Amino acid sequence: MGKVVAALSMSLDGFVADENDGVGELFGWYQNGDVEVPSADPRRVFHVSKASAGFLRHALTGTGALICGRRLFDRTDGWGGRHPAGCPVFVVSHTVPGGWPRPDSETSFHPDAISALEAAQDTAGERTVSVSTPALTQQYLDAGLLDELVVSVVPVLLGAGVSFFREQEVGPIRLADPDVIEGTGVTHLTYRVLR
């Protein structure tokens, strides 16, 4: 089975969005370089530093399924039906939003984190299941189901906002030393979760 990975951009003081759910400060690195990286959505092309390009290509092409929460799904309007990674999307949500599911989109809805993960792993096979919501990341961490944390640390202190890490149900969770990729306006740290 493929890895279960949580990958988010985070300010040095631990936020994945500002107080108004804005991500302008944190997503700047997707458009601050010369290297063009296409996504699965032809309307969305990234322009990143050389170091970030390798990181981003690997993330986009290696992902076989994406899990998110209802809030992120609503905020992005379900990525218009097609996520930049081009993979099926598994939304954890008690209700199915109006207009969904759509015949032109591989997007499905699941009542809880565990059933969403099982369905995502079935679809992803040997490829990575990517978790892109902080609350779900913490649930999978607590349950011992997360293999890697990929933190793209942005050199800014936001001072307030939506935290990446949440109240943890278990004691210290130890990680291996990270792989480090030094981009422009971002430092990508990939940590393996130790069991």
Next chain:
Amino acid sequence: MGKVVAALSMSLDGFVADENDGVGELFGWYQNGDVEVPSADPRRVFHVSKASAGFLRHALTGTGALICGRRLFDRTDGWGGRHPAGCPVFVVSHTVPGGWPRPDSETSFHPDAISALEAAQDTAGERTVSVSTPALTQQYLDAGLLDELVVSVVPVLLGAGVSFFREQEVGPIRLADPDVIEGTGVTHLTYRVLR
């Protein structure tokens, strides 16, 4: 004048001590390697990885004055009168603790963060003033008086404890991309604060 630098060890989820003020998980890198690094206190010798040794020697020898809060001072019992960096210590405290100041220790007490910084800078001259308390770090950040943040990120999620970063009075504070030193059990990130 020398730089004003805040240097702390922090878990990936942003804590500089656990819920009981313990730092065992965070200070492991000071004793997990083969390279001996002496401190100014002969009873305290560090054993670190090769990468951390250069980082630590630079920090210990480059510091001309150290600022801390009363809580850290009390917890360490004033480092027995002699901080490992061998420099004078400036404690921010409304009251002077019993038995202090001592004739054998270059430790002084100052009623507020600003007067402590002025006195520390007078003493340090061209050398670094090191800030080693989270609350004071945030005060100097808010006041635009901090030049660098040195975060030794430890690969662990504590889930709870004493946070490095606090509620910030000002909007986003932008930093330059960090210098990165990859130690064992720690990643040292040195960020310059942009004005």
